[in-house]
Amino acid sequence: MYNKISKVAYVKIPSSELSVKLSKLGLLPNWSVKICTQHQSLVRECSFPDFETTWSFLNQVAMRAHLWGHHPTIKTTYNKVNLELTTHDIDGGNISDIDLKLAKRIESYINLYKLQR
Numbered sequence: 001m002y003n004k005i006s007k008v009a010y011v012k013i014p015s016s017e018l019s020v021k022l023s024k025l026g027l028l029p030n031w032s033v034k035i036c037t038q039h040q041s042l043v044r045e046c047s048f049p050d051f052e053t054t055w056s057f058l059n060q061v062a063m064r065a066h067l068w069g070h071h072p073t074i075k076t077t078y079n080k081v082n083l084e085l086t087t088h089d090i091d092g093g094n095i096s097d098i099d100l101k102l103a104k105r106i107e108s109y110i111n112l113y114k115l116q117r
């Protein structure tokens with residue numbers, strides 16, 4: 001359930017609206033939609049200057065995920081990170097408004113590290 005305080009329910013994003021919404025949020029081309037059988041997710045690959053910076057970023061993502069009660073799938077090796085966002089509570093894995101919101105927030109974290117380079 002999104003937002004453990006306000007308990008706002010997820011709103012599924014129709015596939016037909018995804019690219020427009022991603023574009024309006026400025027998430028293209030860095031984020032893309034992964035479609036496999038019945039499931040959809042937002043995916044993003046990123047890398048950082050070193051291990052320490054990578055985990056600073058991952059901790060920000062983790063804290064935000066915990067606060068919003070919405071958790072990405074994260075795969076990381078040294079300074080590389082693969083993020084996958086989907087709403088498991090919607091038919092086992094579909095993209096909701098919270099996935100878009102979290103992707104936007106994660107993108108702002110990534111940009112913070114770009115500015116510091």
Ligand SMILES: C[C@H](O)[C@H](O)[C@H]1CNC2=NC(N)=NC(=O)C2=N1
Nearest residue numbers: 001069070071072086087088089
């Ligand atoms: C009970 C708990 O809030 C729910 O299971 C939350 C936890 N985190 C979640 N994270 C994601 N990505 N999707 C969910 O549907 C989801 N549901």
